[in-house]
Structure formats: C-alpha cells, structure tokens
Amino acid sequence: MTRYTRVLGRMAAAVLLSCAALGAQAAGPLKVAFVYLGPVGDGGWTFQHDQGRQGLEKAMGTAIKTTYIENVPETADAERVLRQLAADGNELIFATSFGYMEPLLKVAKQFPKVKFEHVNGYKQATNVVTYEPIFDQGFYLMGIIAGKMTKTNTLGFIGSFPIPSVVRDANAFILGAKSVNPKSTLKVVWASTWYDPGKERQAAETLMGQGADVLSQNTDSPAGIQAAEAKGKYAFALDSDMSKYGPKAHLTASTENWTDYYVQETKAVIAGTWTGNRATRWGLKEKMVVMAPMNVAVPADVVKMVEDKKTAIANGSFDYFGGPIKDNTGKERVAAGAKLPVGDYMSMNWYVEGVEGSVPQ
Amino acid sequence: MSPFVPMVQSTVVAATPLIFAALGETIVEKSGVLNLGIEGMMLVGAIAGFAATLATGNAGIGFVAGAAAGTAMALIFAVLTISLQTNQVATGLALTLFGIGLSAFVGHDLAGMPLPGMEGVTFPVLTSLPLVGELLFHYDPMVYGSIILLIAVMWFLERSHAGLKMRAIGESPAVAHSIGHPVVLIRYLAVMFGGATSGIAGAYLSEVQTPMWAEGMSAGKGWIALALVVFGTWRPGRVVLGAYLFGGVTVLQLFAQGIGLNVPAEFLSMLPYAATVVVLVIICRDPKTILLNQPASLGRSFYPGT
Structure with a gap:
C-alpha cells in the first residue's frame, strides 16, 4: 500500500506542478x-x-x-x-x-x-x-530613376501574376519614368511565379534582348539582378537590398520595414x-516602404529629385495616380484634376499609357 | 543585335541542365534500371556544387563536388535496388524526397549567398564573328561539355563494345548473365554515371544558370529530364533535341509576352508541358519506336542467383 500511496503522491505533485507552470505561463x-x-x-x-x-x-x-x-x-x-x-x-x-x-x-x-x-x-x-x-509608392520612385538612367527608353518589368496590386506597381513604375522622360515605354513579362530563379532569369534576358536596359521586378529572387549585372544593364530589387548580387546593376530597391x-x-x-x-x-510616410541606398551611378540631381518626390508623396502633397491619366488604349481613366477612385485603385486591371500590350485577363 | 539572339542564348542555357540529367538517365535506363530520383540527385548536386564553389571560389571544383554528391546519392539507390532488390519505382521516388529534404537541410544557412557565376569561354576569332559568334561561341564551358557528353554517350551506346554489353543487360539481364557479363557491376556503374550527370545538372543550376542556392531550385527539372528520355525514345540525339525544344518553348512564352502578344499568362506557362504531352502522344501512336528502343527489362529487378 505504501508504494501506491507514494506513486499517488507523486502524481498529485506532478499535477500541482503543471498547474503552477500553467499559471506562470499566463502571467509571463x-x-x-x-x-x-x-x-x-x-x-x-x-x-x-x-x-x-x-x-x-x-x-x-x-x-x-x-x-x-x-x-x-x-x-x-x-x-x-x-x-x-x-x-x-x-x-x-x-x-x-x-x-x-x-x-x-x-x-x-x-x-x-x-x-x-x-x-x-x-x-x-x-x-x-x-x-x-503600399508597394506602388516605391515603384514610382524607382520609375523616376529608371526614366533618367535608360538609354534605349525601354524599361522592363518582371511580374509575378497579373493581379491588381502588381499591375499597379507596373503602372506606378512607368508613371514615374514618364514624369522625367516622356519617351520611355515599359515591357511587361509575367513569369507566373513568385519565386523561380531560372524562369525569372529567362524573363530578364528576354526583356533585355528586346531592348530593355533598366529592369524592375515584383518576383522574389535576385535572378533578374544577376542577369542584368551579367549583361551590363540596370535593375531594381524588391523587398530586400540585393546589391550584393549585382553591385553595378542594382540601382536601388524598394524594401519593407x-x-x-x-x-x-x-x-x-x-x-x-x-x-x-x-x-x-x-507607405513611405509610415516608413513601411523604405528605399535602399542608391547606386553611385545614379547622378546627384536624380537622387535629389527622388528625395523631393518621396517627401511629397509621404506628406500627401503629391499623388501620381492623380489625373489626367490615360490607359494605353488612349482612353481617359482619370480626368485632369480628379483623383483615382479607391475602388479603381484596388481593382486596377489596365495599363497606363506607355506600357506595351494588355493585362492578361 | 537581333532580339532572336538572346532568345537562342536563353534556350541553350535553359536546356543544358536538362541535357546532362536526361543523357545520364538514358544510360541508366538502357542498362534496365529506372531511376526516378533525378530531381533529388540534382538538388543534392546543386547544394554540393554551390557550397564547394562558395568555399573554394572555383566553379570547376563545384562541378566535381556536384558530380560526387550525385554519385553518392545514386550509389544509395544502386545498393537498394540492385543489391537488395527493392522496387525501383518506389526507391526512386524515395530518393527524390530524400534529396529534396537533405539539400534543404544542408543548404539552410547558405540560402541568400551570392556567387559570381561562370565566365563564358572565348574562342579565338570564332567568338568575335558577327551573329555566328554570338549564337554559338560565347557560352560557359558546361554548354560545350553537354555537347561533348552527347557525342560520348552516342558513341558509347552505338559504337562501343561496352555499350553493346550494357544494352544487352538492359534487354535481358538473365541471358547476359548466363553468357558471363557482370550484370550487377555494369548496372552499378550505369546508375552511378546517371547520378554524376544529374549532380552536374544540379550544380549547373546553382553555379551558372542562377548563381545562388534556393530550396527546391530545380523546380521539377528532374521530372522533365525523365520525360525527355521517353520523349527521345532512348536515343541520345533525340533526347538532346527534346531538351532544346523544351527550353525553347519556355523562353518563347516569355518572348511573346515581351513583344506584347496578348495571350493569357497561364496558357503560355502551360505551353512547354502541353508540348511534352503532345509529343508523347504522337510517339505512343507508333508502338514500334517505343518497342524498338525501350530496354525490355526496364524497371525490373534481376536476381543473379547463385
């Protein structure tokens, strides 16, 4: 009997201990x-x-x-x-x-x-x-740099999937470029993946082969940066500073904090x-969207231009989706002086003027 | 520069790892063994090649390490299927799963590290030729290695005595055994060769195509290589042709988007796989091509007896 009592006693102690542990957890x-x-x-x-x-x-x-x-x-x-x-x-x-x-x-x-x-x-x-x-704020700023750095006036965008938020990034990018270089055009290639280094690299090479000399991407791997570095072209990264993958090619990145x-x-x-x-x-205002350090190849006046626009976007005095905005079929989407309705912003499925092709439906 | 030049160049780079893996598997299958573990061997080769290159700074050592790692994986498969007579299909699948896990485990801390990539070879005069030089003479050494491998495999299978022996084993291991050919030894060697080329294919991904390590970066290429062997009806030349075709369709869909062709993205990314299915269907309509080239004992274990 004594043995069983001891066992029972131990079990009771264990139960008590675990209860104590639970109590500690709640207050921890x-x-x-x-x-x-x-x-x-x-x-x-x-x-x-x-x-x-x-x-x-x-x-x-x-x-x-x-x-x-x-x-x-x-x-x-x-x-x-x-x-x-x-x-x-x-x-x-x-x-x-x-x-x-x-x-x-x-x-x-x-x-x-x-x-x-x-x-x-x-x-x-x-x-x-x-x-x-608000990713597109970063893309607008990168677009300004792209418009200034391009020699062929052809920019490239490696997209993941043609969903509104990504189409918005591409549109913001070309709007930024056209604000400083009205002749610039944007080629978009959809890789149908968020992360496939091989395919992203092929997409980058295709875009460069068709004349694009500054690339941006919303896919996740640094393969596009590597491809641009190998070809002596420029590229922007997303999410993280990827300059170590292409010290010459990497102009800057739109990252998140x-x-x-x-x-x-x-x-x-x-x-x-x-x-x-x-x-x-x-977005930029709350510093959730943060620009990575810029490449030394970006001229000082362009850096200043980007900084000014960054301030203007952050304090709300500038809206790049403010009218007049035409889509790439020539139809007016936002009238001069008007603002893009929130619903249209959230469900954007058309390209602005300057983007080639049309959004796959 | 014509926009078609980079298209051809991307195609070649996309096809090269497929060529290595598929030619190796051709040899393996010709000896009568079906190894479904290419994907796993490629990934282990990729991480081994990447780690070795990162440590030594020498891409050549990386490829040797990739080949060695692939061979080691294949050796596990050989011991299980040839010596212990396990089911080849199940063991191959297990090898793939094992390779995916092992490479992810080993490579955990290496993700996100960059490699410089591999310089292209320059040939005197040839590389500077207009168009022809750009199209043919400015790739990395492994692209030319894949062509040399093709010639070697063709010669081995169709012209050499050893190749004839190996094919005999693939057709009928019992007969080959009874006339004194070392079935077990030759199958071991064939499987290990397939492991080495798969390892090189993997190392090509992590060292040249996208010089970095990412978990599961082979993204199904091992399975495509496997399909290419059937696609090419076990003939090395056709296998390589299939690899270029597959690489070409992958690049073509991106190219079409770049010039603004309005085709749904999902349809385009489906194209290479649809092409594979279509060709497989066409091939299978003529059972003779399959029967003539498919090793008769493919996938079956062989008991050498006493």
Missing part, C-alpha cells in the same frame, strides 16, 4: 508567433519579416517571447501550423503570406481569443486584421487596446 511574457513562407535566409520577403521580428524583440525586451516557423507552404500545412501555434499559447500571430488567408480565417474562428494579423489579405474578422505596404508595425500591434495587445476588423496600409 506575451507570446508572439510568426509564420513565414520561405526560409529566413531567402534574402527577400521572409528575410525582411524576420528583421521585423528581431526589431520587435529588441524593442520589447522581456515583455514578449517570439517564435517563428519558416517554409510554411500555402496549403493545408498552414492550417496545421497556425492551429499548433494558437494551441501553444501564442496570443498574437503574424501570418506573412497572402495564401494563408483561408486557413487563417478557419483557425481564427476556432481560437477567438488569439489575435491574428494577415499580410496583404482582404478579409478581416473580430480577431483578424490585415496589413500591407515591418518593425514599427509589429511593435505597434504588440503594444496594443499588451495594453488591451487591440481591436479586430482593421486593414492597415502603410
């Missing part, structure tokens, strides 16, 4: 989790998000504890990972890819107390908010002021 640091599409070393999209996570840790110190899971595909796996993170006691979860939308909403419904943040999404809920950078947003949201959760059903879009 806020657990914040990040779900990444790629590896943290991808040198692009995921890398920037992880910089944001590290910035958050630095800013919040011991008040929080972060974890991340990398290489999470946009499939049923995402749902499993999100559910696991929620079950593990994470109170705030950042899902950093568009394709996590449906799995995230499903898990969010099952864990109403957990707060979910979804990048680039468009569906919100009481415990789900969305956030995204996620830290401020992550800190703001985490503080709101701790303060209890976090609310759902919000959609945040931040």
